[in-house]
Amino acid sequence: MALVKYNDNSISAISSAGQLATGSLVPIKTLTASGSASLSFVDGSDGVVLDSTYPIYKFDFINVHPQNDAVDFQFNLSTDSGSNYNVTKTSTFFRAYNNESGTVSAINYETSSDLAQGTGFQGFNKSELGNDNDQSCVGTLHLFNPSSTTFVKHFIANIHTYHSGDYSANSYISGYGNTTNSVDAVRFQMSSGNIDSGTIKLYGIKDS
Numbered sequence: 001m002a003l004v005k006y007n008d009n010s011i012s013a014i015s016s017a018g019q020l021a022t023g024s025l026v027p028i029k030t031l032t033a034s035g036s037a038s039l040s041f042v043d044g045s046d047g048v049v050l051d052s053t054y055p056i057y058k059f060d061f062i063n064v065h066p067q068n069d070a071v072d073f074q075f076n077l078s079t080d081s082g083s084n085y086n087v088t089k090t091s092t093f094f095r096a097y098n099n100e101s102g103t104v105s106a107i108n109y110e111t112s113s114d115l116a117q118g119t120g121f122q123g124f125n126k127s128e129l130g131n132d133n134d135q136s137c138v139g140t141l142h143l144f145n146p147s148s149t150t151f152v153k154h155f156i157a158n159i160h161t162y163h164s165g166d167y168s169a170n171s172y173i174s175g176y177g178n179t180t181n182s183v184d185a186v187r188f189q190m191s192s193g194n195i196d197s198g199t200i201k202l203y204g205i206k207d208s
Contacts, residue, residue, distance in 0.1 A: 001026045005075070006127050008021045008163075009141045010179040013034065014129055017164060017193065017199075018092070019117060019141065022072075024031045024053070024202050024205055025058070025199065025204075025205055026203060026204040026206060027059075027202075027203055028048065028049050028057075028201070028202045028203060028204055029041060029046070029047055029048045029049075029201075029202045030160055030199060030200070030201045031197065031199070031202075032153045032197075032198070032199045032200075033064070033194075033195035033197055033198050033199070033200075035067070035194050035196060035200045036074070036186060036190035036195045037189065038187050038195070038199055039186075039187070039189075039195065039201055040185060040187040040188070041059075041117055041186050041200075041202050042078075042080055042081055042082045042139060042185040043081070043156070043182065043184040043185060044081070044083075044153055044184075046084040048202065049204060050146060050147075050183075050184055050185065050186070050202075051147045051182070051184065051206075052147040053204060054204030054206060055144070055145050055205070055207060056142060056144055056145070056204075056205040057144070057146065057190075057202065057203070057204055057205070058140060058142050058143075058202070058204075058205060059140065059141040059142075059186070059202055059203075060139075060140055060199075060200065060203070061073070061137060061138055061139045061140070061141075061159070061188075061199075061200055062138060062199040062200070062201070063136040063137075063138060063198050063199070064137050064138070064187055064197075064198030064199075064200070065131065065135065065136040065193060065195070065196045065198050066105065066129055066130075066131045066190045066194075066195065066196055067178070067190070067193035067194040067195070067198045068128060068131055068162070068192045068193035069130055069131040069132075069191065070128055070129070070131075070164040070189035071114040071125070071127060071129050071131070071191045071192050071193060072123035072124065072125050072126065072127040072128075072129065072132065072136070073122035073123070073124045073125050073129055073137055073159070073161075073189075073190060073191075074097055074122055074123040074124060074188070074189060074190070074191055075122055075124075075141065075186060075187060075188050075203060076116075076121045076122065076186070076187050077108075077146075077177045077179075077185070077191075078090070078183065078184065078185035079179055079181040079182060079183055079184065079191050080111075080184075080185075081184055082184075082187070083119070083186040085185070085187045086119040086120075087119065087153070087179050087183065088117055088173050088177065088178040088179065089115045089117075089118055089119070089176065089177050089178065089189065090114075090116055090117055090118075090120070090176060091115045091122055091173060091174065091175025091176075092109075092112050092114050092173070092175060093109070093110045093113040093114045093123075093126075093159055093171065093172070093173050094107065094108060094149075094171075094172055095107070095108060095110060095126065095169055095170060095171040095172065096111060096169070097163065097167045097169040097170070098167065098168050098170060099163075099165065099166060099167045099168075099196070100166045100167070103160075104124065104167070105150055105167060110126055110129045110171075112126070112196070113126050114175075115127050115175065117178065120173065121189065121191070122137065122173065124137065124157060124161070124171055124173060125136060125159065125169070125171065126160040126169075126171065127191055128161065128163045128164050128165070128167075128169065129161050129162070129163070129164065129190075129205045130162055130163060130164035130165075130166075130171075131164070131196070132164075134162070135162040135164070135195055136159040136162055136167050136180045136198065137159055137160060137162065138159070138160050139157060139158050139159030139160055139171075140155070140157065140158055140159075141155060141156070141157040142155060142156045143183070143186065144184070146182065146183035146184070147182045147183070147184075148180070148182070149180055149181065149191055150180060150183060151180065151182050151186070152176040152177060152178050152179065153170065153176055153177035153179065154174075154175075154176045155173075155174065155175060155176065155177070156173075156174045157171075157172070157174070158170070158171070158172055159171045159173070162168045183184065188200060193200070
């Protein structure tokens with residue numbers, strides 16, 4: 001692949017800054033938990049964009065640490081600007097895990113963690129996220145075309161958890177919000193207790 005090198009003459013000849021290559025990942029909003037009951041991203045609120053501006057939205061979870069032990073980090077969707085988080089969802093959930101001693105490991109489909117036309121919160125950790133000082137979870141959630149009024153709202157997540165029993169657990173969750181209404185808010189919380197600490201970053205992904 002050829003390396004493009006700009007010099008003073010080439011830069012001065014550019015009539016628009018848009019002619020230089022720009023990244024497709026656009027930072028939108030960062031929320032940081034501190035004993036927070038939940039963290040919510042609501043379109044049009046506090047600088048949050050969650051509409052037709054981008055076809056894909058990406059959430060990054062960075063060292064999300066719970067107040068309580070053996071809990072599930074989870075999310076839900078809203079179609080009414082966060083008045084209700086109860087979108088009907090159908091999902092799949094499988095994970096691989098291994099303990100610190102290397103004596104217990106497996107990859108399983110987790111039927112107790114999927115949803116079949118459920119309106120409750122979708123979990124990421126199978127209620128096993130630990131709250132020791134060094135325990136947390138990290139990962140990503142992609143939400144596709146949330147403003148569509150034609151299609152359901154697909155999502156894909158990959159989460160790594162420091163399991164409360166000292167396991168490494170990698171979960172893969174995907175599904176869809178079964179609504180053709182525009183999804184305009186996403187909430188994250190623990191199944192029990194507060195989000196003690198952690199950061200969630202929201203990005204928009206441009207078409208080109």
